[in-house]
Amino acid sequence: MAHDLLILAGDGIGPEVMGEVKKVIGWFNANGMAFEVEDDLVGGCAYDAHGQAVSDATMDKALKADAVLLGAVGGPKWDKVPYEVRPEAGLLRLRKDLELFANLRPAKCFDALADFSSLKRELIEGLDILIVRELTGGVYFGEPKEIRDLGNGQRRAIDTQVYDTYEIERIASVAFELARVRERRVCSMEKRNVMRSGVLWNEVVTQVHQDRFADVTLTHMLADAGGMQLVRAPKQFDVIVTDNLFGDMLSDVAAMLTGSLGMLPSASLGAPDPQTGRRKALYEPVHGSAPDIAGQGKANPIACILSFAMALRYSFDAGEAADRLERAVEQVLAQGVRTSDLLGAQGGAAVSTSEMGGAIVAAL
Amino acid sequence: MAHDLLILAGDGIGPEVMGEVKKVIGWFNANGMAFEVEDDLVGGCAYDAHGQAVSDATMDKALKADAVLLGAVGGPKWDKVPYEVRPEAGLLRLRKDLELFANLRPAKCFDALADFSSLKRELIEGLDILIVRELTGGVYFGEPKEIRDLGNGQRRAIDTQVYDTYEIERIASVAFELARVRERRVCSMEKRNVMRSGVLWNEVVTQVHQDRFADVTLTHMLADAGGMQLVRAPKQFDVIVTDNLFGDMLSDVAAMLTGSLGMLPSASLGAPDPQTGRRKALYEPVHGSAPDIAGQGKANPIACILSFAMALRYSFDAGEAADRLERAVEQVLAQGVRTSDLLGAQGGAAVSTSEMGGAIVAAL
Ligand SMILES: CC(C)[C@H](C(=O)O)[C@@H](O)C(=O)O
Ligand SMILES: CC(C)[C@H](C(=O)O)[C@@H](O)C(=O)O
Numbered sequence: 001m002a003h004d005l006l007i008l009a010g011d012g013i014g015p016e017v018m019g020e021v022k023k024v025i026g027w028f029n030a031n032g033m034a035f036e037v038e039d040d041l042v043g044g045c046a047y048d049a050h051g052q053a054v055s056d057a058t059m060d061k062a063l064k065a066d067a068v069l070l071g072a073v074g075g076p077k078w079d080k081v082p083y084e085v086r087p088e089a090g091l092l093r094l095r096k097d098l099e100l101f102a103n104l105r106p107a108k109c110f111d112a113l114a115d116f117s118s119l120k121r122e123l124i125e126g127l128d129i130l131i132v133r134e135l136t137g138g139v140y141f142g143e144p145k146e147i148r149d150l151g152n153g154q155r156r157a158i159d160t161q162v163y164d165t166y167e168i169e170r171i172a173s174v175a176f177e178l179a180r181v182r183e184r185r186v187c188s189m190e191k192r193n194v195m196r197s198g199v200l201w202n203e204v205v206t207q208v209h210q211d212r213f214a215d216v217t218l219t220h221m222l223a224d225a226g227g228m229q230l231v232r233a234p235k236q237f238d239v240i241v242t243d244n245l246f247g248d249m250l251s252d253v254a255a256m257l258t259g260s261l262g263m264l265p266s267a268s269l270g271a272p273d274p275q276t277g278r279r280k281a282l283y284e285p286v287h288g289s290a291p292d293i294a295g296q297g298k299a300n301p302i303a304c305i306l307s308f309a310m311a312l313r314y315s316f317d318a319g320e321a322a323d324r325l326e327r328a329v330e331q332v333l334a335q336g337v338r339t340s341d342l343l344g345a346q347g348g349a350a351v352s353t354s355e356m357g358g359a360i361v362a363a364l
Numbered sequence: 365m366a367h368d369l370l371i372l373a374g375d376g377i378g379p380e381v382m383g384e385v386k387k388v389i390g391w392f393n394a395n396g397m398a399f400e401v402e403d404d405l406v407g408g409c410a411y412d413a414h415g416q417a418v419s420d421a422t423m424d425k426a427l428k429a430d431a432v433l434l435g436a437v438g439g440p441k442w443d444k445v446p447y448e449v450r451p452e453a454g455l456l457r458l459r460k461d462l463e464l465f466a467n468l469r470p471a472k473c474f475d476a477l478a479d480f481s482s483l484k485r486e487l488i489e490g491l492d493i494l495i496v497r498e499l500t501g502g503v504y505f506g507e508p509k510e511i512r513d514l515g516n517g518q519r520r521a522i523d524t525q526v527y528d529t530y531e532i533e534r535i536a537s538v539a540f541e542l543a544r545v546r547e548r549r550v551c552s553m554e555k556r557n558v559m560r561s562g563v564l565w566n567e568v569v570t571q572v573h574q575d576r577f578a579d580v581t582l583t584h585m586l587a588d589a590g591g592m593q594l595v596r597a598p599k600q601f602d603v604i605v606t607d608n609l610f611g612d613m614l615s616d617v618a619a620m621l622t623g624s625l626g627m628l629p630s631a632s633l634g635a636p637d638p639q640t641g642r643r644k645a646l647y648e649p650v651h652g653s654a655p656d657i658a659g660q661g662k663a664n665p666i667a668c669i670l671s672f673a674m675a676l677r678y679s680f681d682a683g684e685a686a687d688r689l690e691r692a693v694e695q696v697l698a699q700g701v702r703t704s705d706l707l708g709a710q711g712g713a714a715v716s717t718s719e720m721g722g723a724i725v726a727a728l
Contacts, residue, residue: 088557118483118484118487118595118596118597119483119484120482120484123482139503139525140558145559146560147560147563147564150528153529155528155564156526156529157525157526157527157528157559157561157564157565158524158525158561159524159559160524161521161522161523161524162521162522163520164514164520165514165518166518191612193438193450193452194452194456194504195509195523196447196509196511196521196522197522197523199521200519225652227591227613227616227617227620228617228619228620231483231595231620232482232620233482246613248558249587249588249610249613250591252588252592253591253592253595253617255592256591256592256596257595288589
């Protein structure tokens with residue numbers, strides 16, 4: 001049976017990097033796998049086409065697909081569109097309506113790129129941490145979320161951070177399960193000294209640990225201290241579990257540690273279906289739409305290609321295929337093939353987006 | 365007329381580092397200035413003494429003092445005390461009741477310590493940025509802020525981020541004014557793509573800039589990207605203005621860049637009194653109470669001493685005295701005097717807290 005992939009390449013460099021993923025998919029199709037690919041719109045391009053950041057028809061397809069691959073959304077072109085239909089609203093609706101509560105963001109340092117970090121080499125060489133970010137709750141979606149006119153020139157903006165026990169339980173479980181196939185260490189981050197949601201977060205994570213994951217080591221850290229520790233000594237961490245907003249900040253800091261934002265994939269997963277065991281899933285690079293270099297063939301497709309490797313692993317139970325793809329990427333990097341974002345101070349010749357994709361397919 | 369200082373040394377290493385500040389105050393008193401010092405309790409020690417993280421009597425003194433010097437609050441000893449009287453509640457009440465809405469957190473890299481950062485030397489050498497953090501609003505204080513029992517084993521935690529126009533106007537004004545005596549560049553950070561408070565923040569900062577500070581360069585950055593950029597290329601920033609929670613995270617990341625948390629002071633300022641022009645103010649080191657090394661004479665008193673230098677500058681109009689104190693600190697560092705936190709990989713002999721304080725007084 002064929003696997004249905006919905007591809008939402010989005011804005012900016014999205015379509016370029018996704019083009020290379022399609023080459024990779026083509027290789028796997030030529031070598032025994034069966035992916036069926038459909039393209040559709042999300043973000044600014046969807047707004048331009050039909051006034052919405054993601055249409056109901058696209059949402060239907062996303063709900064039915066075995067996995068969604070997303071490029072990137074947004075850009076200055078849509079800075080002035082109404083809040084409800086801004087490009088990011090499309091991404092947020094996908095996350096929310098597919099109930100993709102678990103966002104997995106590995107921050108791995110590739111040996112060939114270790115000098116590329118702003119951190120000293122010894123601090124990031126061999127770095128391999130996984131940030132597990134809650135993705136459908138917290139301040140991203142809580143109500144009220146509005147701007148009120150108070151009269152006499154004053155307005156009041158309100159956002160609401162809301163977490164229920166079950167939301168914390170399920171994300172904690174994902175983190176502990178993933179830790180079991182890694183180094184069995186989870187660090188939970190919140191601001192319990194200031195936020196009531198931090199207090200509940202801390203209590204529920206502790207309870208889940210005690211009830212079901214006593215074989216994993218659990219520590220707690222305040223989120224601000226966590227940001228510091230990521231910069232000071234990132235290798236102290238294995239799995240970090242945290243809420244939607246802290247996860248947004250901390251995973252971006254962690255991403256930057258590796259020195260190569262163009263390299264980092266992510267997976268957003270739902271709960272396993274009680275009947276089929278299948279999870280709804282969306283895969284996307286951590287980088288944004290990079291409008292400044294869009295359309296120039298300069299973008300690094302690796303983050304998007306590695307996101308497809310995560311799809312192989314988490315949606316299609318094809319761990320070996322995922323390993324093979326990840327090894328191909330490492331090999332190409334070891335050969336010195338570099339898109340311009342990977343050149344750094346020492347310079348050298350850059351390959352284009354499609355040359356990088358081609359090299360990876362060749363290595364496969 | 366004497367200047368009234370209220371000293372709240374607090375918990376952990378607070379009393380030790382504050383002891384060195386008192387030596388410094390003694391030196392200034394012996395050399396023409398007139399500070400009158402009163403000590404009182406805040407944090408865990410206040411809870412132990414009278415069941416509150418800061419008493420009403422102490423608050424009265426804080427309201428009347430010309431400036432408050434605070435050490436640090438908190439520690440594992442008070443992990444189980446009720447939320448309302450936890451050590452941090454004392455600090456938060458001081459900030460809120462004194463209306464200290466403007467938190468100034470300079471992140472400066474001292475030449476003598478540049479190798480101490482986890483970042484490569486060239487990225488942080490000469491670093492001098494100022495984070496202006498809103499301190500009395502946002503998710504720290506918004507209501508509702510509670511944990512509700514939903515029945516059937518579920519609880520719901522709620523925190524509320526609230527910002528009114530005037531709160532954003534006044535913190536933006538402080539940032540622009542400070543930028544005028546620096547490099548005239550302000551970068552405002554929020555998450556307008558997700559939070560309505562980010563939208564209002566962005567609009568109000570833009571308006572204040574347009575109306576009154578067109579001579580300063582204003583840029584905007586999403587807070588997650590801001591965290592990344594701080595790690596990637598921190599010297600691109602001059603002044604950063606941001607809300608309470610993002611400021612908490614970003615200033616901790618920025619602090620860690622300098623490699624020496626024990627070096628960083630902060631000032632929290634209120635609005636100038638319409639009659640006297642005086643601002644309420646509290647000065648405190650950025651580091652915490654470090655319970656693991658408390659009472660051992662190991663703590664670095666420089667952050668607390670430099671906080672007093674900020675008091676000289678912002679509360680007592682004694683910029684020359686502040687310069688003199690900052691130069692004394694630089695001189696002592698250049699001589700190689702190091703508390704143990706400043707030794708790093710190359711090792712060497714560490715001085716004690718009081719030896720460091722003594723060396724700085726000698727340099728004065
Ligand atoms: C684009 C934006 C809405 C998004 C977020 O804030 O979650 C992005 O920063 C991310 O981290 O995926
Ligand atoms: C101690 C804590 C309440 C405080 C905060 O979150 O503001 C601290 O982290 C800080 O940055 O001053």
